[in-house]
Amino acid sequence: MPEVQGRRPKVGLFVTCLVDLFRPTVGFAAVKLLEDAGCDVEVPAAQTCCGQPAYNSGDKADTAAIARQVIATFEAFDYVVAPSGSCSGMLKVHYPLLFADDPAWKDRAVAFGAKVHELVSFLADVRGVSGVDASFAGTVTYHDSCSGLRELGIREQPRRLLKTVDGLKLAELKDANVCCGFGGTFCVKYPDISNAIVEEKTAAIAKSGATTLLAGDLGCLMNMAGKLQRQGIAVSTRHVAEVLAGMTEQPAIGETAD
Amino acid sequence: MSGRDAMLNRIRRSLGVAGNDAGRRAIVIARLEGTPKGVIPARGQLPRAERVELFRRMAEKVSASVADVPSADDLPQAVADFLRAHNLPAKVRMGADPFLAALPWSKTQIEVAHGASDGGDAVGVSHAVGGAAETGTLVLTSGADNPTTLNFLPETHIVAIGADDIAGDYETVFASLRARYGKGILPRTVNLITGPSRSADIEQTLLLGAHGPRRLHIVIVG
Amino acid sequence: MEITSPAFKENAKRALRDPHLQQALSHVRHNFIDKRQKAVDGLAEFDALRDSATGIKNHTLAHLDLYLEAYEQKVTASGGHVHFAETAEEARDLILKICRDAGAKTVTKGKSMVAEEIGLNDHLEANGIEPVETDLGEYIIQIRHEPPSHIIAPAVHLTKDQVEQDFRRVHTNLPIDRDLTEPSALLGEARTILRRRFLAADVGITGANFLIAETGTSVIVTNEGNGDLTQILPRVHIVLAAIEKITPTLEDVSQILRVLARSATGQELSVYTTFSTGPRRPGDPDGPEQYHVVILDNGRSAMLGSQFQDMLRCIRCGACMNHCPVYHAIGGHAYGAVYPGPMGAVLTPQLVGIDKAGHLPNASTFCGRCESVCPMHIPLPNMMRHWREREYEKHLSPATVRYGIGFWAFFAKRPRLYQFATRWAMRALANRGFGRGRFKSLPLAGGWTKFRDFPAPEGKTFQQMWAERKKAA
Numbered sequence: 001m002p003e004v005q006g007r008r009p010k011v012g013l014f015v016t017c018l019v020d021l022f023r024p025t026v027g028f029a030a031v032k033l034l035e036d037a038g039c040d041v042e043v044p045a046a047q048t049c050c051g052q053p054a055y056n057s058g059d060k061a062d063t064a065a066i067a068r069q070v071i072a073t074f075e076a077f078d079y080v081v082a083p084s085g086s087c088s089g090m091l092k093v094h095y096p097l098l099f100a101d102d103p104a105w106k107d108r109a110v111a112f113g114a115k116v117h118e119l120v121s122f123l124a125d126v127r128g129v130s131g132v133d134a135s136f137a138g139t140v141t142y143h144d145s146c147s148g149l150r151e152l153g154i155r156e157q158p159r160r161l162l163k164t165v166d167g168l169k170l171a172e173l174k175d176a177n178v179c180c181g182f183g184g185t186f187c188v189k190y191p192d193i194s195n196a197i198v199e200e201k202t203a204a205i206a207k208s209g210a211t212t213l214l215a216g217d218l219g220c221l222m223n224m225a226g227k228l229q230r231q232g233i234a235v236s237t238r239h240v241a242e243v244l245a246g247m248t249e250q251p252a253i254g255e256t257a258d
Numbered sequence: 259m260s261g262r263d264a265m266l267n268r269i270r271r272s273l274g275v276a277g278n279d280a281g282r283r284a285i286v287i288a289r290l291e292g293t294p295k296g297v298i299p300a301r302g303q304l305p306r307a308e309r310v311e312l313f314r315r316m317a318e319k320v321s322a323s324v325a326d327v328p329s330a331d332d333l334p335q336a337v338a339d340f341l342r343a344h345n346l347p348a349k350v351r352m353g354a355d356p357f358l359a360a361l362p363w364s365k366t367q368i369e370v371a372h373g374a375s376d377g378g379d380a381v382g383v384s385h386a387v388g389g390a391a392e393t394g395t396l397v398l399t400s401g402a403d404n405p406t407t408l409n410f411l412p413e414t415h416i417v418a419i420g421a422d423d424i425a426g427d428y429e430t431v432f433a434s435l436r437a438r439y440g441k442g443i444l445p446r447t448v449n450l451i452t453g454p455s456r457s458a459d460i461e462q463t464l465l466l467g468a469h470g471p472r473r474l475h476i477v478i479v480g
Numbered sequence: 481m482e483i484t485s486p487a488f489k490e491n492a493k494r495a496l497r498d499p500h501l502q503q504a505l506s507h508v509r510h511n512f513i514d515k516r517q518k519a520v521d522g523l524a525e526f527d528a529l530r531d532s533a534t535g536i537k538n539h540t541l542a543h544l545d546l547y548l549e550a551y552e553q554k555v556t557a558s559g560g561h562v563h564f565a566e567t568a569e570e571a572r573d574l575i576l577k578i579c580r581d582a583g584a585k586t587v588t589k590g591k592s593m594v595a596e597e598i599g600l601n602d603h604l605e606a607n608g609i610e611p612v613e614t615d616l617g618e619y620i621i622q623i624r625h626e627p628p629s630h631i632i633a634p635a636v637h638l639t640k641d642q643v644e645q646d647f648r649r650v651h652t653n654l655p656i657d658r659d660l661t662e663p664s665a666l667l668g669e670a671r672t673i674l675r676r677r678f679l680a681a682d683v684g685i686t687g688a689n690f691l692i693a694e695t696g697t698s699v700i701v702t703n704e705g706n707g708d709l710t711q712i713l714p715r716v717h718i719v720l721a722a723i724e725k726i727t728p729t730l731e732d733v734s735q736i737l738r739v740l741a742r743s744a745t746g747q748e749l750s751v752y753t754t755f756s757t758g759p760r761r762p763g764d765p766d767g768p769e770q771y772h773v774v775i776l777d778n779g780r781s782a783m784l785g786s787q788f789q790d791m792l793r794c795i796r797c798g799a800c801m802n803h804c805p806v807y808h809a810i811g812g813h814a815y816g817a818v819y820p821g822p823m824g825a826v827l828t829p830q831l832v833g834i835d836k837a838g839h840l841p842n843a844s845t846f847c848g849r850c851e852s853v854c855p856m857h858i859p860l861p862n863m864m865r866h867w868r869e870r871e872y873e874k875h876l877s878p879a880t881v882r883y884g885i886g887f888w889a890f891f892a893k894r895p896r897l898y899q900f901a902t903r904w905a906m907r908a909l910a911n912r913g914f915g916r917g918r919f920k921s922l923p924l925a926g927g928w929t930k931f932r933d934f935p936a937p938e939g940k941t942f943q944q945m946w947a948e949r950k951k952a953a
Contacts (some may be wrong), residue, residue, distance in 0.1 A: 015942050017892075021906050022935065024942035043946050045899070049892040054885050056846065058868030058877065062889035069893065097862075146847035179805045183845025185881070188927035190843050193492055195931040196809040197845075226932030229918055254918035254935035261564035262552070265723070265777055268566075269545040272784035277545060286546040289539075289728050290694050296532040296735040299525045316748070353765070374765035377679050393748040400764055407766045410708050428737070432730040442554060444695045446760050446767045447712065450753035455705040458745070459617035459633060460663040461640045462507040468616055469671060469678070470705025470752065 011039040012077035014070070014091065014116075016084045017049040018218040019239075023253065026218065029245035030083045030119050036245075037127040039079070046073045050082075050090040056184055060098070067095050068105065071112045079126070080116045083241050084217050085148020086184075088118035093151050118148055119241060120216055124157035131164035134246030141173040141210035142240070143201070143224065145217035149177055158216060158240050165243060174204045182223035198227045206233050212252070214240040225253040290442075295429050302392035302426030309391045310478060313424045316394025317476055320453030321466060326421075326478040331362055333418055336477050337383065338366040344473070346414060351375055352383040355403040358418065374405035375412060382408035382471075386419040387438075388431040393452055396476065397431050400447035409449050415471040417451075421480040481596060481627045483832050484816030488839035491814035501811050504637050508630075512802035515746025516853070523742065533736045534857045537793040540728060541784060547693040547726045548775070554696025558758030560771035568598035571776045575600060575685065575718055578772050579609050582716045584682035590700060590707030591615035592687030593631055593796060594720050594776060597818045597831065600685070611685075612677045614706035616670055623650045629812030631819060632744050632798040637811045640666070674706070684710035684768070688721035689740070689795070691773070694729040697757045698773060701740065701750035708754055717756070717768035722776045724792040736795060739855035743797040779830050787866045791826050793856040800850035800860060806843055815840055822850035822860045829867050838876055841867035903944050910939035 011034050019026045027043075034041045051066035070091065074080045082088045092113045099105040123129040140162065148154040155177075162170050181187060181197030188194075201224060205213055213228070213235050215221050225237035236252035251257050259267075270277055304312060314324045327336050341348055351371040352358050363370050375382060384404045388397040396417050400406045409415060425431050428450075439445060455470030466472050484491060495501055520526045540547055552562045565571035579587060587604060589595065589611055601611045601622075613622040617635035621628055623646050628634030635643070644660045647669060660666055686707050690699040698719040700707040711717045727733050741747040760767030783789055801807040801821025812820035817828040817837065825840040841864035850860045871877050891898040913919055913936030921929045928934055940948075 020942040021902055022937040024938055024940065024945050027942040027946070043943070045943065045947070046895040048895050048898045049888070051892070054889050054892075056865060056868065057881055057885045058865065058870070058872030059885050059889065060869055060872075062885065062893070065893050066889065069895075146845070146849070150848040150852055177849075179845050179847035179849070181805065181845065183847070186843070186845045188925070189881075190489070190492070191927040191930055192489075192496055193806055193809050193843065194845075196496055197805045198932070200805075200808075222935050223932065225935055226918065226928070229933040230920075230931065250938070251917060254933055256915060256917035261566065261570070262562075264566060265564045265775070265781065266545045266548065268777065268781040269548070269723070269784060272781050272786070273542065273545070274785060275545070282543055282546060286543050286550065286728075290550060293694065293729045293731050295731050296536070297525050297528045297738075299523060299738070301523070320748075320751070377675065395749060395753075400767060401761070402763050402765050405765045406708070406712050410705050410712070428734040429731055432734070442695050443558075444697055444755060444757045446757060446764055448755040449708070450749070450755075451751065452747075452749045452753075453751050455751060456703050457616045457667060458703075459615075459620065459635050460643055460666055461504065461638070462511045462633075462636075463640075463663045465664050465667045467671065468667060468704035468706070469614065469674060469709055 008038055008040045009078040011041050011079045011081050012074045013041050013043045014047060014050070014074065014080055014082040014087060015043060016082055016087045016218065018222070019083055022222065023218060023239065025247060025250040026083050026239040026241050029239070029241040029247045030081070032245045032247065033119065033123060033241060034081060037123050037129050039127070042077070044073045050087040052086060052090050052184060055090065055094065064098060067098055071095065071105070071108055075108065075112045077115065079122065080112070081119055081122050082116070083119040083239065085118050085145045085152055085154055086217055086219065088116055089147040089151035092116040118152055118154055118216065120158045120161065120244070121152060121154045124161060129161065132161055132244045134244060135166035136243050136248060137167045138212055139169040139171050139210045140212040140214050140243065141171045141205060141208040142176060143173060143180060143213065143215040143220060144177045145215050145220045146179050148216050154216065161244055162214070162240070168243070171208045171210045173208050180220045180224050182219045184219065187223060198223060202227050202231055202233055205235055211235055213237045214243060216240050221253055229254050298427050298429060299392055302390065304391070304426060306421070309426055310421050310424050313389055313391035313394055314478065316391065317453065320394060322394065322453050322474040322476050324476045324478065328480070330357065330479050333477060333479060334361050334363045334366045334368065337416055338368055340416065340475050341368070341381065346381060350381040350383045350416070351379040351408060351412065353402055353404045353408065355385045357385050358383065375407040377411045379412045381414045381416065382412035383416045383418070384408055386417050387423065388434055389419050389424045390428050390431055391424055391426050392428070396451045398449045398451065399445045401445055406447045406449065409451065410470045413467065413471055414473040414475065416475045416477065418477050418479055421478050424478070481599060481818055483836060485828060485832070485837045485840055488814060488816055488843060491816055492810045495810040495814040500639050500642060501637050504639050505808060505811050508636055508802060509808050512745065516743060516799060516802070519742040519746040519748065526739065526742065529735060529738050530855050530857060533739050533855060534793060536727070536732045536735055537856060540726060541724070541789060541792055544723065544726060544784065547728055548723065551691055551693040551696060551726055554693065555758065555773055558696050560696065560758040560773060563772060563774045565774055566777045568778050571598045571720065571774055572600055572603040574774050575720065576603060576607055578716065578718055579604065579683050582683055582770070584609055584716070586610045586612055586677065586681050587683045587685055588612050588614050588678055588681040588710045588714065589618070590684070590686035590702065590710040591618050591634070592685065592720055593818060594687055594722050595685065596628060597778065598776065600720070612674070612681065614674050614678065614710055615702070616667065616704060619670060619674065620646065627813065627818065629820065630798060630801060631796050637813060678709040678713055681714045683716040683718060684714040685718045685720060686711050688719050688725050690727045690733050690736070691721055691725045692727055692730060692733060695757055697755045699733060699753065699755050701753050703751045705752050708752055711756060712767055715768060716770040716772070719773045720776065721773070722778065723780050740795055740797055743799040743853065743855040783830060788826065788830060788863055790858050791863060793858055794823055795856060797855060799853045799855065803849045803853050805845065805847060826860055826863045826867070834867055834870050834874070835876055838871055899941070899943050902941050906937045906941055907939060910937050
């Protein structure tokens, strides 16, 4: 972890393609949370995607090209933070694997990976944030996105911070740690199986007693929101950063202002 | 080239090694001779009385029934009591085990047959060479003393085990087998038995008495 | 077994619509998972044992040739015979010859996935020898002429009623009005019928969980005791096992045994863990007169030194498939191969080729649950990804995937072009969805919108808004 003596740490925000394209609110919530935690935030323009779609499709060449771009753009920051467990996992865990046999990039990827953090765990574990100054009336339930949970150990941190939101009640989701069926391209390559998996998830969400679903990955959230809406289940879906930052004026995912 | 040599060559080619590499051979010989132990659960590392108690508890957890007798001479009566309590005929088969042979079976009404089983016996009686308290496991070895068929064919299996022979862990039992049979040598069959036979193959319902004994009764001696 | 993995998508569709299967699978989800967790929680050293077991396997694989030599020496010294089979065909023929030489008419079988892999039963039947499966689950699927759907619970896809129907159909000598409502009645019936077959068999064939180099011993674990009756009653005992079962010492076996049953069924130890060494000794009143071990390669030696070597650590516990959301949805048969679930997704392309088995490593969300519960720390998702890489290199991925990913990557590598294009695209998409917030259908996104609504984007991209804010500041 880089030493940042006597100045606010410089954080490069890795927005993630889904947040950039579909829900900028999450990006702004991330900026607010990071600034409140004493960081200076920059958003390098030369960022697009972490490369997971190419990586998980077996296209190592394109993945490496994208990864080199990401590393070069971000490696000068003290920290690289993304509002996504899967993108953070890609940068932190998989970039070093990708370049393990590449003498030119191996060490750079490892050094870079050490600076990468998912947003909520960065706030809690690195910045020592123990509570947020936000309010949210209602019962929420939290889904553990797979990469964040299993690659990065994110489980307690979002729950701990959510409990400090004024007025918020947290109901545990049964089988919160079971996949929602998104899996990137999986949900469109094997839609029937993905649907069966997400139906198990929405059944658990409906039983949780919550009126809002939260998670830390927009891909999972769009998948679950889309299914909840198709099934007519009255649960709104948001990224956890929106609630922690107190930025919930924007309609929930897939909803309109009314 | 024989199938054996072809297989060894393929393995060596894949690993990128030579068969006559002295360093590799030394490593393998060292492990086979030294038989290093790995992680031994603390659970079974107890003084004698607690060890026996753990063995009993673990065996009962897997639906074996457990009784104890203060001395070997009490064993035949304990067997007779068990048979009567379960409405089983007073007829058992056992091997030539000297420990069992020396006991006062004639003081009971039990009819004792000797030798391997051909499937026509309701009750088999064996003497275990050891046990492991960590999972309530009995260890039995093949031979004329305790024919292996007695462990599987009769519907009820009664096993006598000396309290002193109950070890805390599997490794201790294996070490005693090494001492008895010699390094690198085992009898034809060593059975580790943990409870009576069972299956959960029908809609995950747990049922006892699949092919082996439906009932396993353990008598701890001493 | 007929491989139907190329038809995976159709298999999966059928499986999702099968009410018997879905009812049976609902038990898998919580039975295996909860029981395993309880067993793991009950042993403080569990994770340390996983590490120890992983280390033992890695060491063994690195010295597999030498341990194999040592093993063969010990088996021969104890009066047994070791045969080496490179292919499934060689293994089948070796076993057939041993059975023929013994004049075998019926052969009892303990549960063996390797026997399934080489198609042993069909081969024996075609040559006039009757194989009788004795593991209750294997017996049930044998009379249904089905392959197993799980590597340790082969009949897990069936309901009790289905089993009753099959018993009535096949056991025609028994009274028609007998009561088979209770599972215990079904078990009792199978026990009686199979007991006769056990006693009459000429040859018994088992698999092996371990082949111990130190003593020349084969180890099997069962809960029923069928493997034991299979190997001690007939005149000839044949062990069929693949090369990765070689394990150095009794102590090493103890390490792995402690994680095997706990990972598989949540038991502390299987009921019968049996160590068999050679044929009966002088003075033994029971036991086989002949002991043969057929050691199979079938593509495994090629995995050594490759990206897939770690797969050879697999101890066939089934924990991966017990925890897999895809397996929970479709069951084992949909995979169309001998080994289902995550471990099947990695092993099957090696055994039958990635061209036939491509769907298997692709039908995964990479949730990672399999790897997290694997007692041997096998990086299953990474190895599935390696298969996807092989597919991509060989141009085996569907055209839509190649072009789709290529299209995306073209833009992702060019940030300025990407931002220009995405602003335009998101504005168009937002306009299209204006007032509704989401799409019930979308061209090119049929796979998504068939089952889900598609949330509309906010309109502007984050980069666009960030740039605007900076300009305004």
